Amino acid sequence: MMRHYFFHLHNGHGFTPDPTGRYFRNLEEAHNEALRDIRSIVSDEAREGLLDLRGRIDIAVDETVARTVRFPEAFDLKLKA
Secondary structure: OOEEEEEEEEEOOEEEOOOOOEEEOOHHHHHHHHHHHHHHHHHHHHHOOOOOOOOEEEEEEOOEEEEEEEHHHHOOOOOOO
């Protein structure tokens, strides 16, 4: 059975609610999609010379946040060689 999840974005541009949502079999699939979304957002900003990992995506079912995915979770950060 598919559930309807909403991906509400909080980042340096403010709050962007997800008005339509997407369907996934479970929260784990929704979480993996949020990671892909974060990587896409950050890669677009990195092309412009910005790397801001302070954002998050709140995955909600109806009005309830089921999980928060913070931007750094989407990356394996290596700062030194």
